[in-house]
Amino acid sequence: MQKLQETAEKIRTMEIRGAGRIAKAAAEAIRDYAAGLDVASIEEFSTRIQEASSFLISTRPTAVSLPNAVKLASKYSSGNVEEARKEIIENANCFIERADKALGIIGKIGSRRIQDGDVIMTHCNSNAALSIITTAFEDGKDILVIATESRPRRQGLLTVRHLNNFGVPTTLIVDSAVRYYMKEVDKVIVGADAIASNGALVNKIGTSQLALAANEARKSFMVAAETFKFSPNTILGNPIEIEERSSDEVIDPVILADLSQVQVKNPVFDFTPAKYIDMIVTDIGIISPGMAYAIIKEHLGW
Numbered sequence: 332m333q334k335l336q337e338t339a340e341k342i343r344t345m346e347i348r349g350a351g352r353i354a355k356a357a358a359e360a361i362r363d364y365a366a367g368l369d370v371a372s373i374e375e376f377s378t379r380i381q382e383a384s385s386f387l388i389s390t391r392p393t394a395v396s397l398p399n400a401v402k403l404a405s406k407y408s409s410g411n412v413e414e415a416r417k418e419i420i421e422n423a424n425c426f427i428e429r430a431d432k433a434l435g436i437i438g439k440i441g442s443r444r445i446q447d448g449d450v451i452m453t454h455c456n457s458n459a460a461l462s463i464i465t466t467a468f469e470d471g472k473d474i475l476v477i478a479t480e481s482r483p484r485r486q487g488l489l490t491v492r493h494l495n496n497f498g499v500p501t502t503l504i505v506d507s508a509v510r511y512y513m514k515e516v517d518k519v520i521v522g523a524d525a526i527a528s529n530g531a532l533v534n535k536i537g538t539s540q541l542a543l544a545a546n547e548a549r550k551s552f553m554v555a556a557e558t559f560k561f562s563p564n565t566i567l568g569n570p571i572e573i574e575e576r577s578s579d580e581v582i583d584p585v586i587l588a589d590l591s592q593v594q595v596k597n598p599v600f601d602f603t604p605a606k607y608i609d610m611i612v613t614d615i616g617i618i619s620p621g622m623a624y625a626i627i628k629e630h631l632g633w
């Protein structure tokens with residue numbers, strides 16, 4: 332359990348972050364936990380796997396890739412401990428391999444929609460969105476990227492470093508400059524923490540501002556999301572919980588302690604309605620947000 336607890340802690344503190352990376356780390360944690368589980372019966376095996384799954388899922392509430400990965404990885408049908416263990420190891424490995432491949436496929440499919448000369452705006456730090464951008468660049472397309480800082484954790488700095496390593500010309504802006512620069516943009520490309528059955532997107536706080544500004548300026552808004560980012564629970568009308576993190580990420584607690592009339596809010600994701608999304612680039616192809624329900628039914632086994 333110690334290794335699994337370490338992974339859970341890294342996800343909670345955001346040492347491991349980004350919906351795709353979180354999903355892969357969770358699948359690995361369940362796999363290694365199952366591999367080393369010393370139990371006397373299948374009932375005990377089942378209880379311990381369920382406990383470990385719930386523990387991992389509780390670390391961050393919004394990215395649906397986390398429960399999806401844990402569910403897909405921890406599936407087994409055998410009543411025999413050794414066989415059940417083998418099934419989990421295989422399912423987890425299969426999920427991890429699928430997740431790795433998905434990024435490459437999204438990059439390939441999405442980059443076909445990028446034109447020579449495009450200016451692309453992105454927000455936060457999404458591996459899936461970056462896969463499209465760097466694939467287009469490596470295909471020889473002459474592109475420019477505008478990347479937001481993404482307060483309060485400034486994941487935009489990871490994005491600009493990544494793009495710099497690829498040699499992609501990139502401009503870093505503060506989040507409040509999104510609308511100011513939108514007139515220069517051709518396409519917005521962002522990642523996803525979750526996509527609801529009605530096609531609404533949940534992604535880093537501020538994503539909906541990019542969508543509104545893009546809509547106002549008639550620029551295209553593209554989401555890059557593996558199929559395991561779609562939320563089965565939303566079919567049942569369950570809302571996606573928006574994570575609220577500590578005020579320490581926004582303001583020095585010593586300064587805040589002096590401000591008796593001030594409270595700080597730090598929601599870290601927001602909703603972008605489907606009507607602002609032109610397309611979702613997934614590992615099974617490009618879809619309109621209206622197809623989200625079909626993805627959940629056909630590709631997540633619901």
Ligand code: RUB
Nearest residue numbers: 348349350351457458459522523535
């Ligand atoms: C990260 C974030 C990313 C999505 C998609 O938020 O909002 O856009 O997770 O990323 P945080 P990816 O930093 O709070 O985890 O495409 O890499 O899965």
